[in-house]
Amino acid sequence: MAGVAPPKTKKVKSTITVNGEEKEVEIEVLDVEASWGKPEDRKYVGSRMTRLDGYDKVTGRAKYTYDINLPGMLNGAILRSPHAKARITAINIDAAKALPGVKSVLKLKDAGAIVRYAGDEVAALAAETPEIAEDALRAIKVTYEPLPFVVKEELARDPEAPRVISSERPNVEPGRATTRGEVGPAFEKAAAVIEGEYYAQARVHAALETHGHVVAYQPDGSVKVWSSTQGVHGVADEMANITGLPKDRIEVVCEHMGGGFGAKFGAGVEGRAASLLSKETGRPVKMMLDRRGEAESAGNSPTAKMKVKIAADADGKLAGVEAEGYGTGGIGSAGVPFPYIYPVPNVKVQQATVRTNLGPSNAMRAPGHPQASFLMESAVDELAYKLGVDPLEFRVKNDPFPLRQAEYKIGAERIGWARKFNKTPGRGSGPKLTGVGVAAATWGGGGGGGSLCDVKIAQDGSVVVELGTQDLGTGTRTYMRAIVADELMVPIEKVRVKIGNSRYGFSGGSGGSTTTPSVAPAVKMAAMQAKFDFLTALSKSTGEPLDKMEIKPGGVVSNGTKNHSWDEACKRLPAGGTSSRGAWVPGLAQGGIGGVQFAEVEVDMETGRVRCKRIVAVHDCGVVMNKMTLESQINGGIIQGIGFALTEERIADRHTGRVVNPNLEEYKIPGPWEMPEFEVVIYEYPEAKGVSGMAESPVIPTAAAIANAVYNASGARVRSLPIVPARVLAALGKVKGATA
């Protein structure tokens, strides 16, 4: 196409999320055939690009919310209930207020209020130093009338158990249910049936940066907030509500984020408290949670226990699944998608949420899916072995999803399945045995509308791309810059990226693998608009006809012969340069992704210790933006999956009702020595037209693949996570009186 046609626009309906609520709005967009084009036409998009902010991060120059220290800033802290359930009979803040260095104390609950978990917020304060703040918390005198509580879901199910929420509300509430076909006849005619009970443990997000904000009322009455958040616009909306100010008087900033994993969408109690304390003291207040607050109160991934009966017919096809299960998300909810990826014809599944006196669950990287994958893929694996069928062949036969069909093949080849699969698990010489396992994922991963991106070109040749999204550490800045550089055909260094501020154009919260498919299309549209606006301005300035102008690498070609270098062309722009906006359009994003992982593990048959030696991860992601950060996302998912499989569990004591491991000492996230060899394969296919997100899919199948590999190595089926030596030794029959 020579030259540029004048832009036609059209109105489209789009859904935007404001304060967690979806709204349908009409937006005006460029009416062009949006396409990512052919890979060979893109210089940057889809290549391997180092992270734009990588240098800042490794040198410590990148400033996270935790690093924000303002003149006159106070340090906030939150008093939490030590009791799993209690009525507050009295609360006195006088002594705390009187401590030197304490500037403000705020009751979050009054006498008469009931706390429902250890960690429930009772009061907050701001003081000159973090140490004074901690001392002051202990000077707040709260009298509690302890009430009966229950923190173990198996005990909470007892009708006689203490009621968690209120006396009217039973602890057990029916949850997700699926019924199709008839399971009875399927089991009668089955060639093999497996029955087992599986358990996925409670986890916490354990982001290295805890939840929190720095809230600063400005002299002009506006409010600036530095926020460790997955959604700057969402927090701005919430802060507008909290402060009673219009949203344009609020500025929420999140330059860098130390991890969210689904738990950092809102302002939270800490945001509200920081805001009130800053308003009252007239000073900035930093309110970051400590590790205990993080583990008790800031969210968790619910447990899932499932009794599964599963059958296959003589052709090796899944015939029926009957399952009954429950889980607890503390005072929040629980439930998993089941029977997960398999289109089983006869299904009867009933789940329940069991309330316990623990902090509320919230979204954690692929909510419900890693649990579902472990429960279902373990049962499927057991069934394949019982049938005498290779568990990989069994999956290929029973999982019709086309992308995964290709991914099973690629992964089997890479892991060396044919060579490494043990036909007789648990046999071998020496105490250390190896084995392989496989499991699969499914996720939406498509984008949502509403993102508004601005691209500005200045007379000095610089280009700025601006969008109110936030980078959770995934590499958003890097691909945004690449999209604009490709479209304008300028060296990538010319483009500067501005994100992480609610003053920039709207973008939704970063969750559910939606960020890239929400952001990238808007950036692409803005860049296309910018290109047109730029050439239009240049045409006006030079008098050269617009329809004979074309952007080429390094500049503009006019009339097929006359060249303007990029910098010369920009000098011809009007004083203010050009400013262009683009909005998200469908067609550049797509959902419906798969993903398959293979694990190779080594089991020490004497100590029960499992080491993950290698993970082969084959994932599809539609059109790839940046191979390097995409692989990094997959690596991160695998690492979290290894923690789920082998080391992590949030443990609460039934007698005290308290979390016993609210720290990174006993809540064991994997470290460098737990890292396997990673082999990431990105499955690219020509039919892909849109970009998908890659946050959830890679965390889903890791634990199931590891558990299946543990069986293939040792012959011990560990049906509960995490697979620690205690459980492996029990499964091997080496512990007196214990079962796996």
Added chain:
Amino acid sequence: MKSFEYVRVKSVADASRMLGSERDEAKLLAGGTDLLGEMKDYIVTPSRLVAFRGVPNLDKIEWDDKGGLRLGALVTLARIQEDKRIREKFAVLPEAIDLAAMPQIRNAATIAGNLAQRPRCWYYRDEHTHCLKKGGDKCYAVNGENQYHAILGGGPCFIVHPSDPAPALVALGASVVIAGGDRSRTVPLEEFFVLPSQNVRRENILEQNEVITHVVIPAATPGFRSAYVKEREKDSYDWALAAAAVAATRDGSGNVTSCRIVLGGVAPKPWRAAEAEKALVGKPLSESAIKEAAKIALAGAVPLDQNAYKVPLATVVLERALRKVV
């Protein structure tokens, strides 16, 4: 954190004086890797910290003519780990340190502080759980979350001693030199530690005004070998589920002439398995002798409801340690 007075001292005598006699009112600060965490968690709230690191000559690694070793209290774990001669002579100690904590902590933590550290029991470490060790009236581990607790020597409290170097040093027959007030005493390390049944509030015999000044390891005899094996849930920084320190001397024909076996991670103090030692003396370290000794070492184990796995685990760990000295 409760405000405290920070006092720098230049001598052991000053340190002792500044520690005073009121228990836990003043605490000795060396590497601080344990104490500061306890203070931040409000487990201890001293009014005074006595900074010990300025005391001269306590950071030395010294050998005597016969090959005995004297470690100053302030020698860091990292320095012991890096010392080639220690590794050659007393392998069990650096092997234990290799598996202790993480590089950052080993760079700061001192050998004496490591021996005097407090337990990691998650009930003890919870500000709001008033357990026996803090003057309360019960051990919450008994009916609680006790997967990491003691299977040997427990009761009424079931902590495990967290140190890796401690079992290694007991296996080496080390002593500690303790100074305080107007006296100095040398105590076999084995007798330094106390069980909860002897004193539930503390893990060793140190009086309030006493400090460890040195750790002394006797020279090794010809035919001496030592080794440390530890099992944990993860390799990047974790406490022992079970560990074994073994030191044995054999004669020319391979028979054990003397041997010390000490288990870690399973008891409130480094757990000397004297019966197992006896079973090995006079015999070669054959596979059957090793298995028999390991079985004897764990014969007295009394697991709680979640830690029975430690019995087979510690048995295997000890077998592996014994095989390393063959």
